[in-house]
Every structure is written in C-alpha cells, then in structure tokens.
Amino acid sequence: MFIGAIGCEPLQLARVHLEHSHSLEVYQQHGGYASLRKVLTSMSPDDVISEVKKSALRGRGGAGFPTGMKWSFVPKDSPKPKYVVCNADESEPGTFKDRYLMERDPHLLIEGMLIAAYALGAKTNYIYTRGEYRYLIDIMDRALEEARAAGLLGAKILGTEFSSEVYTHTGAGAYICGEETALLSSLEGLRGHPRMKPPFPAVSGLYASPTVVNNVETLTAVPDIIRMGGEAYQRLGTEKSGGTKLWSVSGHVNRPGVYELPMGYDDMEKFIMEDCGGMLGGKQLKAVIPGGSSVYIMRADQIIGKDVRMDYEGLVAGGSSVGSGGFIVMNETVDIFESTKNLTEFYKHESCGWCTPCREGTDWLVKVFKRIANGGGRPEDVQLMLDLCDNIEGKSFCPLGDAASWPIQSAIKRFPEDFRKHLMVNGQN
Amino acid sequence: MSTQLINIQPMSQPVDIGDEVASFSSEVEAEIDSHLAKYPVMRSAILPLMFIVQRERGYLDAPGVAYLAKRLHLRITDIWEVATFYSMLNTTPVGKYHIQVCKTLSCKIMGEPGITEHVCGKLGIKPGETTADGRFTVSLVECLGSCGTAPMLQIGFDYHENLTPAKVDQILDALP
C-alpha cells in the first residue's frame, strides 16, 4: 500500500517511512516537539488560535468546520475544566488515514493535542479511538509514556508552567461514536447517542464542560502550522481550504493507499489514472465515492475530462464533497445498486436508534433493497426509496440520517440503469 | 394472538443476574485501577473495563456484569444498556477466536465474498455461528479501516489484510 505525498512536500506524512518513526527519538531527530516548545515559550494561547485561523485549516473529520474558529468558541472565563478530545473513531467506510498517522507518527498527534490544549487551557485530554484499533491504542499508550518520561507530557511540560495530560480511551464498535456529541456520551460511559446542539461541545461538552473535538488529521496538522506559520500553511492549499489533505484511496486502483495532496489539487482524473496507478486490471472507471461513504457518488463522466479540483469547493462543484477523504474507486464490474445496498446496510447497522426517521427509515430501506435483490422489485420502488430518503434527510436528530440518504439519492439519480435493471420483471419495467 | 406461529428472533437478553460477582487477580485489578484513574467520573471507564472483563471471562457474563456494576457504582441496567449498544461487546459466549470479516463496500468489491465463503467453508459454519468445539466464531462486520488493504479480517484484535484464500489458510492453521 502506498503512503506518501503527491504534488507537495509531505507534511503529516513526512516521517512515516523512517525506521522507528513511532519513537520519540526519531520524532525529535526530525524536528518533533519544536512547535510545542515554540508555543510554550514564545506564544500566547490567543497567538496559537490566531495562527490556526490564518492557516485556513478545516476540520478533517468530515464536516470541514474551520478549526481556528471552533477553538475560539471555547469560553475563556469558564470556571469549569476544559478538554481537548481527539476523534480517532475513524469508522467512515473507505477511511483509514488516521490509522496510519497514529501507527507511524503517534508523537505528532500528541504534539498537536498539547498545542491545542495549551491554546484552550485544557488540563486533561482524551484520544477516543475506535475499539477495533486496539493495536493503535497500545502504540499511543507507549508514545504517551515516552513523552511523559521525557517531560513532554504531564506536569510542567518542558519546564514551563503548562501542565496537561493526554489519555487514550477505547470505543467498542459503533460508527455513531464518531459523531462528536455521541463520542462525548460514549466517553462519559453512556450509550453512544448524539446529544442536542446547542449547547455545542465548545460550551458544554465532556462532563458539561467546554470541549473541543478534533479529528486526528486536524490535530496532526497543527505542529506544521506552528512551525511554518499559519499563512505559509494556508498557501499550500487554497484560500478557503488551507494546507494539505490526506486521501484514503481504496477499491479498483492499482495503488491504493494514503495520499497527501495539497488542497486544490487538480485534477481528480489524473489522480486516479496516474497517481493511484490507474484502474486495477485496466478495467473501465465507473464510479467514485470521493469522501467516505456519506457523500454523493460520482459517475465516471463527472470526473473524466472535468478537471475536478480536490478541495472543499472543487468537489462541491464537481457534484460531491470532501467528507473524510475516503476515496473509493469502483470499476465497471460494480453494480451500483449492490454497492448502495451495501452502504445502506452499513447505515442501518450503525444507526443508533435514537430518532424515528433514521432508525425506521434505514431499516425499511434495507428491507426494500433486499426484496429487490431477491427479485421482488417493483417499478414504484425507486420512487419509494427516494421518498424515504427525503423523509429522513433533514429530519433526523443527527447527520447520520442525512449520510444514509445521500448515497441512495445520488446513486439513483446518477446510476438509474443499475436500479432499473433490478426492477425489471421478465425484461420489462 | 398466537406467538408460536411466527418466527422468533431471539432478543439479546442475557441470563438472569445471579448473586455471584466475578473477582480478578491483583494484576487485573491494578489494570482496572489504572483505567479508573484517567477519568474524573467513574462511569467513563465502563468501556475499558468491559473489555477487561470480556478478556478475562470470554464475554460479559452475569458475574462479570455484577462486578462492573459494583465496581463502577452503577445499576445493572446501566451496564446492560451500554453492553448491548456496542457491537464489540458480547453478552453471549463467543468462540476463542472471533473471526470478523469486513463486509463493507471496499472489502466487498475487493473480494470479501470469496474470503467469507472460504473461512466458513473451512470451519463448516455460517456467519454468526460458533464451531462446535467453541474455538471459532465467524462474524461479518462493518468497515474496520483497512479499505486500502482489502479484503481483510480481524481475529480478536489482530488485523489480517490483503487476503487471499491461501493466506487465510495460513493464518487459521497457524493459530495455536
């Protein structure tokens, strides 16, 4: 599997190929913890937030919310403790970048978290990792131990007045716990149901205290932003989407992997056909889901010759979105009805069951998909599915309901023939 | 209304809670303490502790649940509601080796059906079942974050990726 940068110098992936890249020693040899030192010795918390704002870094967890702005929502005068929580739940189908960041460069995450903790005044921080990533928790725990022993974590970090702790926490198998408020419920030892917003976590999050939840990739971008300055980081990408972005590429390409691309990389066709080694077995490209399962699926002809720019705005213009950067490539052998059924089963399995439309709607949709797959399709089913999606979208308690609807809506719209095929009885509609 | 005529889906409700409370070695207790020490609120440690109980006792059995309730000062219902929410927590026994084959999209298009068929054929069970000797349970699970190295399966916590039937044989045969 490929891991590396294309079209720019690697930032987050700079050390991943070094031997013992996960060790403190190697990390420090390659400039590690210099940003933390810089922050602790020469910057105020507000300076840090302002650099992050200048960097135009947008959250890499999927929602793309500007990170600096999120940090600035944390009330400064709150008497309550504050928390930085790293979202390492990474359960979005097609997404696996956080895994390699933590596996290969755990200290980068620790450094990023500590900088965030300093900016926000957090004394306790958690890394919420999905339960299946047990080996990553072990890696993180060892790295945390190393950092603690080296005075980089815990009391009086680097001999300054700043003290902060980072702990790992394990999930136990629930995609919804990637949603930030569900994550906080889970971290409090409850069922992983999302919570009402407002209040937003920045005001009332973990233990009803101000909390910032950020994705692994978001936090690991921070040390570079501090090192090179927010503006320089932003310039690597576009005006509204600063820096570089990791893409987890899977499916029918010759070279799947984790690709670090500058934001605004053009174009998607070149990315698939050249950077990713082209289509597996020379087959025809049929569809791409560019941002993890929860985004609109794209037809090959929306990509080929269309110069789709790979950043937030470019992908929206191209008919989809960045999401978590889980880039799933499908060739002509894939039946989009089947692939959509597969994802719908995923959402049904992962619906937390809290709200009516998502719980009942995904269950119903799966039943319709199964019936059609078993040859019991009816012509009106397509309309039924679209209407069910419409009834879920925008009405559910959290965005999972929307995420379940979008793949179906876009698939039906963009690959009607794959659906129609299944609804034909004796060759007729 | 006669209920016998309809196909009954068993509910994931474990056995009655007895009076027995599990106990653990001092090392395990120390491990549990180290988790509790991380949080200002005890209840937060529920998932890490459940994994420990599950590791030590095979699954969240009644004495294990009673232990958790006692240790975390929670009600039995609090344990039950959490245990049944998360897919990695087992409230019924599973085999010594829990083989979890990822069935989500990337794995699916990269050959999961063949892998599942091979594993199940080799063990003589269907997904969701446990072999008679209690060694293996096979489950189909949702995306495990190995899409770039699909198809894959996880045994316990160990990732096995870029699978072929031959590689599956090797892995299974090497298990102690």
Added chain:
Amino acid sequence: MSTEVIKVNVDGMDFEVPKGARLIDVCRDKGYDIPSFCYYADLALQASCRMCLVRIEKMPKLQTSCTITCTDGMVVTTQSDEIEKAQRAMMEFLLANHPLDCPVCDRGGECELQEMAFDWGGLEERFTEKKNYRPEKYLSPMVANDPQRCILCKRCTRVCDEWMGEDAIEAGGRGANTVIGTYGGWLDCSQCGNCIEVCPTGTLLDATYRHQARPWELAQTISTCTYCSDGCQMSLGARGGELMRIVARDRYVNGLNGEFLCIKGRFGHPFVNHEERLRTPLIRYKKGGKLIPATWDEAIRHVARKLDEVVDAHGPNALGVVGSPRITNEANYLLYKFATELVGTEHYTTTETFDLKPFFQNLGAPLATHRDIRYAKTILLIGGEPEELQPLTGKQIRQAVRNGGAKLIVVNSVPIRLVEQSAQFIHIRPGTENAAVLALSDKASSGVAASRLGIESSELDTVRQTIADTQGDLVIMFGGEISGDAQAAIAQLPYSLRRDGLRVLLHPLPLHNNSVGAHDMGMMNGKMSAVQMLDAAGDAIRAVYMAGSFSAEQLRGREETLAKLDFLVIQELFETETTAFADVVLPAASFAEIDGTFTNNDGFVQRVRQSIPPVNQAKADWLITAQLATELEMDFGFNLSASAVFREIAEQIPAYAGLRYPVLKDESNPVQAKYRIAEDNDLSAELNALREVVNAMPDTAEKLNATPKVGHELFKLGTLTDKVPQFHLLAAGNPRPETVRVSPLYQITVDESLRHEVAAAGE
C-alpha cells in the same frame, strides 16, 4: 422562567410570551396543535420522535419545537405542506414495524399513536415488508410488555429514572434492534407502573388488567387514592359494577400527581370486588358462638339495643368509639358526632397512632403542597421514608433536587434511598429523631443532642447554614417517628427561622389517606387512644363501636383484653383479626363505592367519588352511623347524601368553612383547608419534656447501615393488598419465573403459595 416578555409570531399571529418559554408549549397554549410523542413536560428533553417539526424563519431545515427556546422576534410556521409531509412521514415510519393490532391491544381507544393515525387520516400503507417481530412477555407481575408496539419515545425510561430514581428500565440494543427492557428481562423495582401510564402506545401494559376490558367500556370516575396520605387523584375504570383498573392518565384526571401513581394506588384495587368481601351484616348472638348472617334492619336494631344497654348500665364513658384514618371525613365526622352528641362519651379516637394534634395546635406556617415541594429550594426531611410510604412526596423531592437544584437534608437512622439525592445526610442512631428536633429548636441543646444522635454537632451547624443560605422555600417534613412534643417544636420552627427571603412550609408525613382528615374531624380530641382503649377493655371500656380494625401492632398481646368487652361492633370490608372478637360486623363500602372527601398531607380536601354501586350489601360508613343514630332516636338529618354531611362539617369545623362539594369539584385545583396559624407559642414545657426524653436516651445504640431494598414497605401485605395475588409475589421477593412468556401468576397456586415448576406454555 423570567418575567421578561418577548414577541414571537406563530402562523402569522403575534404573541407575547415569557422569555425562555419552550416553543412547543407556547404553540399548544395558543391553540396550535403540534403533534409529539417523546416530549413530556418536566422530563429531560429527548427530541427523538421528530413529530413536532416546525419551520422557523432563518433556520435551515425543519426544527423540533420541543427543543426550541423562544427568542424575540422568532417567526414560526406550524402548518404547511412541507411540515405535514414530514410529520406524516414520521407517522409512517413509526407505524412501519408496528403490528397494527389495535383490535387486540389493551390500549386501543386510548393510544396516542392510534389517535394520531386517526386524526391524520388517509395514511397510505406503503410498508409491505415483513415486520420485525418481537414476542410479548411479562416484565414483572405488574408490567406486561409488547415490544413490537414500541415507538421508543423513552418516556418510560425517563420517568423510571427521573421520577422514581430507580432506572430499572432502559433502552438496550441499537438501531432498529433497540428495545426497552431490563437486564435479564425481569423488572426489579418498586412496580409503580408509571412506565405503563406514560407509555403512549400499548407497549407497556397493566398486567393485572390484561385483556380484561376495552377502555371505552369503562366508566371513568375521578377519585382519590385510598392508600397513603399524599392523596393522588386517579381515575377508576369500572364496568358492570366491577372496578377494572385504576389509571392517572391525564386525559381522564389531572390532579396534583399528574400521571404519577405508586404500586398501591395503581394495582392495589382488586380488594374492592374481592370474593371475600363481607356479604351481609353478621351477628354473634352469644359469646363464643358463630357470626351469623342477618338483615341490616336486624343488625342495626341489635347494635342499638346492645349499646343502649351498656350505656345504661355503665354510663356513656363505657362506650368507646373508634374511627379510622382510612375512612372519609364524612364518616369520621359522624362518628365524632355520634360519640360526643349522641352518646356523650369522652372516649373516642381513631386507630391512627401518629397523633397530629400537637402539630396543628402549634402550626406556625402553612402546609407545603406537593407543588411547593417540587419548587422548594431546601428540603429538610426528619425521619420518615416518603419513597415507600408517601411515594408522590418522594417523587416531588427527587425532582426538586434533580430538576430544580434544591438542597435536600436527610435526617434518618437508616440510609434511605433518598440519601442519593441529598446534599447532606445526618445518619442518626435509631430512635433518636426527637433529639434532632430538639437540637434544631434549641441550639443550646445541640451538644447533648449530637451525642445522643451519634453525630458531630458541626453537622447540625451545616444544617443551620444551609437554611440560613436558602433564598425561597424551605420545606420541613417529618415522619411518624416524632413525638407529640417534637411535633409541637417543629410546628413552631417557622418562628425561630423567620427571615426575609425565606418562606418556611411544613409537611407532615402521616401514613394514611385520611390521617389528616381524621384529625380535622375532631376524632383525636378524645381522652383515650386506641391502645389505651384496648387496655381498658372490660374495665373502664365495656363496649366499642368502631369503623375498621385495630392494626396488628395495636392488637398484639391485647387479644385477651379485647375478648373481655361486653360488646364490639365493627364496620369492615373483610373479616380481620379484630372481627374475630366482634359481636356484630357490618359490611362497609370501600372508597370506590362511596362519595365523600379525604384530606391529604397538603391539607387538600379532595373528593372521593362513587365509581360502582356498593358491593354485596355494603353501606357507606357514614350511612351506617347515621342509621344507627336514627335507631337510637337521634336523627342526624342526613340519611340521604354525603354532601349534606359535608355541609355540616363546613359549618362546624372552622378550617373547612365555606367548603362545599361543588367547590371541590375540580381536581386540578385542589382546595386547601384553612388551618389556623398558631401564635408564636411558649413551648418551654414541651421543650423541657423533650430535653428530658433526650437526656434519657442511650448513646450506645448501633447505627443501621444497610439501605433498605426498594419496596420494603410498599410490598408489605396489608388487609387490602393481601387480596391482590401479585402483591404476594412481590412480598416473596419478586422471583423471576422460568418463562416470561406466560403470566407470572402461574407461579401462584390456589392457596397463593409460590409454585416453582412453572408451566412451560408459550416457550
């Protein structure tokens, strides 16, 4: 909520509403019908059913009005095609896996889901897939469960947690597999059944009423509970002279308890139509003989003659009249009148052992209502265990703490469950409650009191500090452990605590539904208590006329003296230990068969209404007394109606002045008796007596450290609950049957002993 007023616009109309108001409440209040299932006022917000969607200007997507706090200038649309489509869609989703078995569902006719479906009309059934099936089963002897009908609004789990503090029922599983249930599938709790009450569908059901009747066949009568002194309002559902069920569902009744009832109120009613109810008057013509059925005429004549004989031979004081804290004010009042006006005896009382006289004589502040408790800032609970003995009070305390941020101080010899909610728990030695009262009334006695209580005196200082810091209401509650002198002291505490910004309210916790009323009717003014009367039986007391029976504790060891009475006449529902000694037993009507009033521990005078005709030949207690009086040639003048009796009560009892049944008509606006607020009395005599008692207390008693199990009082079998088979199961520890697919009652054999080999039917 602040008093600041803001403007909102709903469907084109401008309204002024208090700042902080919840949108759904505002819309409903103004007459806009917003559908909802999960929203329930005063419970944690859920926002999961997604029925209450509205459109709010400048907000993306439809919004759930249950979660929206109104802001100034908000413009809201509650009706549009878009909204109706969304709401219909939610209904369609909810009905998709619902079995649609309304014709066989106990809730059919009063189901919110069904009602909504009817109201919408024209719901297309597009769901043609196989429904997710889940078998119906029992969760306990009281609660049946059909999980397939569940819409997961989680009202049940929230009342279990927030009202009851039990958290016995929860959601398990995930997604479409979510079910409401319990660990092990068996419900171990106080069995209040509030989860049943608040369930909008037929998912949680009254297991004792399973398949017994359809709601529309039932005549619903609003009445007052006959168990504890909280006086919950309830709806008695009767069909053909039979009481079928009791609910508090607020479409029927809207009393001080909302939809709350406890196990006894809800499930304790089958005694009413029980086959062991007395059938006719019974006369024992000679001592040692049998009780023989008689006609009413004969029995009344017989009793009148016998009482005449006793009074003639031994004077009026030889006749003891005993009322009851369980019967109506009307019945107690007539007994009082009978004793004082007709007979002229000084010996009258009730079987209540918690004499509230010293309390009311010294009453220095109004009684707290249950609403006051809910919004109190500080609650001081001395002795007592409301969760088991006055469950509504228990619930109000918990909500005051959890939803209102009140501070609860518990002074108790056992760590009762409410301690979980307390800001301070003073763990005292058993039997030393009076010392705590003394310390609060007289700071100088703190030292000695603390030594007897087995606490640090600083703990008492903390209480004083909490009270000193309280802005708003302080409610002082006390249980039956408190002596008369201590009651007087508590009643006067408001004077010593008097201060700006603090309102002190008092809340006694007597045990019975009409303990307060029995006091008010004057029945506690006599010269002997029930026990004293028993001890004097055959001596100073030659005959007793009583309504109800002596309690087991009162009777224990006094059976022989009781047998010495020349004549004992009892009005009862059932044969009891006391009736074994009776010469005449008159069948009395239960609360479900009569009109009248009970006065609760808020001082609310609340109506009891007749739901069914008297069972067998039973008569209302007051009527029996009136007829006996007539036979004794004193016409009380109201042989026809309880309301006439009540008119006289209102004329005679100052606290009840001006009350009439029509004034008490509306259970949602209960009327409090106007108790005289006593002066700042000189209590030195009482305090001195209290000091002596406290001085004499040992300071060696061991403390009790175990928290009693839920239900330890509620499940105790009394004369009435003994008639309910389910209570026997609970008293036996609520064992889980081997299969929950059949009625747990299969466990009880005819003689009501537990049977262990359960029929395997259904599994």
